Amino acid sequence: MSRNEQLFERAQRSIPGGVNSPVRAFRSVGGTPRFIERAEGPYFWDADGKRYIDYIGSWGPMILGHGHPDVVRAVQDAAARGLSYGAPTEAEVEMAELLLKLVPSMEQLRLVSSGTEAAMSAIRLARGAAGGGKGRRKIVKFEGCYHGHADSLLVKAGSGLLTFGNPSSAGVPAEITQHTLVLDYNNAQQLEEAFGQHADDIACVIVEPVAGNMNLVRATPEFLQAMRSLCTRHGAVLIFDEVMSGFRVALGGAQSLYGIDPDMTVLGKVIGGGMPVAAFGGKRDVMKHLAPLGSVYQAGTLSGNPVAVACGMATLRLVQQPGFYDRLGARTDRLVRGLLAAAQEAAPAIPFAGDAVGGMFGVYFASRPPGSYAEVMKADKDRFNRFFHAMLDRGVYLAPSAFEAGFVSMAHDEAVIDESVALARDAFRTIAGG
Ligand SMILES: *Cc1c(COP(=O)(O)O)cnc(C)c1O
Numbered sequence: 001m002s003r004n005e006q007l008f009e010r011a012q013r014s015i016p017g018g019v020n021s022p023v024r025a026f027r028s029v030g031g032t033p034r035f036i037e038r039a040e041g042p043y044f045w046d047a048d049g050k051r052y053i054d055y056i057g058s059w060g061p062m063i064l065g066h067g068h069p070d071v072v073r074a075v076q077d078a079a080a081r082g083l084s085y086g087a088p089t090e091a092e093v094e095m096a097e098l099l100l101k102l103v104p105s106m107e108q109l110r111l112v113s114s115g116t117e118a119a120m121s122a123i124r125l126a127r128g129a130a131g132g133g134k135g136r137r138k139i140v141k142f143e144g145c146y147h148g149h150a151d152s153l154l155v156k157a158g159s160g161l162l163t164f165g166n167p168s169s170a171g172v173p174a175e176i177t178q179h180t181l182v183l184d185y186n187n188a189q190q191l192e193e194a195f196g197q198h199a200d201d202i203a204c205v206i207v208e209p210v211a212g213n214m215n216l217v218r219a220t221p222e223f224l225q226a227m228r229s230l231c232t233r234h235g236a237v238l239i240f241d242e243v244m245s246g247f248r249v250a251l252g253g254a255q256s257l258y259g260i261d262p263d264m265t266v267l268g269k270v271i272g273g274g275m276p277v278a279a280f281g282g283k284r285d286v287m288k289h290l291a292p293l294g295s296v297y298q299a300g301t302l303s304g305n306p307v308a309v310a311c312g313m314a315t316l317r318l319v320q321q322p323g324f325y326d327r328l329g330a331r332t333d334r335l336v337r338g339l340l341a342a343a344q345e346a347a348p349a350i351p352f353a354g355d356a357v358g359g360m361f362g363v364y365f366a367s368r369p370p371g372s373y374a375e376v377m378k379a380d381k382d383r384f385n386r387f388f389h390a391m392l393d394r395g396v397y398l399a400p401s402a403f404e405a406g407f408v409s410m411a412h413d414e415a416v417i418d419e420s421v422a423l424a425r426d427a428f429r430t431i432a433g434g
Helices: 003-014 069-080 090-102 115-129 188-201 221-234 254-258 306-319 324-345 373-377 381-393 414-431
Strands: 036-040 043-046 051-054 108-112 138-142 180-183 202-207 237-241 264-267 278-282 353-357 360-364
Touching (some): 108 115, 115 138, 115 278, 138 188, 180 188, 188 221, 202 221, 221 237, 324 353, 324 360, 324 414
Parallel strands (some): 138 180, 138 202, 202 237, 237 264
Antiparallel strands (some): 036 043, 043 051, 264 278, 353 360
8 A cells, every 4th residue: 555545544534535625635536645745846745755746736826836945934934933913913014015006906905814714704795885885685606616615605506597506515504595696607698687687686796707616717808897897887896706816817816917997806825825815805995894994794813824924925026026927827828738739649639628827727628618617517527537647647746626727836947847748748648549
């Protein structure tokens, strides 16, 4: 038995499924999860000493790669000054100021510790603030977008158009999700119909402007523009959940690429640089409803934790270097173009498509990139699973699911990308045919 197998067996005795977050369990692809011992640059090493080129980057945060010396030093220095105070610090103010400068649609923000917490708080605030502070009940989300695991967000689409969602998790009473409307991604007409039926009670529309939790799916500009104008017209709060896309697809997030100003933005992942920092922010008019100023409650023992903030700030300093996102985007494109060419060379050629936005990419065993959850679901999952394992065997760690995006870091230089492509060429060859 390998050490990974031993650890997995042991882990399952004390932790449900052996993991602290479900997708790590390899349920979708089968096999034994790798237990990671250490990481450096674009690589990590598992408990059996095998090295992998890491294309999950902790599911987004590790945009500089692992163990950047400036980040490690910042964390060590902060830790030496105290781990947590439960009182405000100058560093939190600096972080808030920097985030507001880089994401100018936000006028104020609050720091929290996870994307789940940030999205949940943003929705509570939107509900409390909507309708001029009178409050509204309904929220609109889109199928395939993930906004953390708060009860009202764990919803799958109802069977008919414009029906309210059913809970997609046990433990969530239907009463909790009865005000969550689930619509198709990239379907502006459906959104318009939803406002037609429920305009006075829709508190907010929450969306991943570049979706990264159903593989990678781009929103069309028309879809986001329709959303913006419908929210403005009906007094609903438009929330961009940029936990994944923020500081990943561009310095100013997806909103800077599309040129759309949401009323609120949710951030996480990269802003913590690998430690627990997330944020929700927006227009002063909305943010003023938050306690202690307003009547919407939200709090956190470790919010703005000094060590986590130091890690996030060190990361954010480095991503502001001129040309950072151009270089990151070029490397990600190089990877995707290389994978496309490698799939074509396999005989018989494998239906395969790819897409990239900034440092984020999607690979699809389908003839073209998907535009909705339904299209994502049509991809050849079995083929992906074989590709995943063929890559893993060769030392390339992709997200262990056909329905997750991939992440490139600045530590993935051209040599690492080209090595990955060469290994993929070999992997495609072994999965072609069958
Ligand atoms: C990861 C993610 C979340 C949840 O963040 P956690 O820190 O895992 O709680 C929310 N929204 C989006 C878009 C995400 O990608």
